[in-house]
Amino acid sequence: MFEALLIVVMQFVIVPLTTLRTIFVVKGEIRTASILGGLEALIYVISLGIIFSDLSNYLNMIAYAVGYAGGVVVGGFVERKLAIGYRTYNVSLLEKDSELAEILRAEGFGVTLFEGEGRDGNKRYRFDIVVKRNRENELMEILDKKAPKAFIVAYEPTNFKGGYLVKSMKKATKMRQ
The missing domain is CATH 1.20.1270 (Substrate Binding Domain Of Dnak; Chain:A; Domain 2)
Structure with a gap:
């Protein structure tokens, strides 16, 4: 036994x-x-x-x-x-939301805004947001509150180089402590 x-x-x-x-x-x-x-x-x-x-x-x-x-x-x-690693979220919106982008950036998330065209020629807006996996819930809470109708797709990048991400995440982590 x-x-x-x-x-x-x-x-x-x-x-x-x-x-x-x-x-x-x-x-x-x-x-x-x-x-x-x-x-x-x-x-x-x-x-x-x-x-x-x-x-x-x-x-x-x-x-x-x-x-x-x-x-x-x-x-x-x-x-x-x-929650090792990072995720990239593509957040699709029907209207441009610069305020949401600023809120996310203030929280230390890497955000890039793109403008595109939908099927009927209407403008669409997409945020690419890179987030440490241990902060995904924070991101989703903000998106649920500020953009409840957004279409969201997440995927896991295997590597990346450069950008504002690492610097902003370190700064936001220090501010929360």
């Missing part, structure tokens, strides 16, 4: 490590990803060693599966809490 419990605990650790390792690889943080990968491999070998030492012990196999499933939940929770 102790071995089964140990296997569950190891899976609750290894699967979130796998989640984080994958995120760090995608973000280009190879050194951090390799450290996590090493820990992951060590836990993997130990847990499978316990299972393979007695293939007639079905409780250990079930513990592995239950722990793995639980680890996925834990990994998702950890990933959302850490």
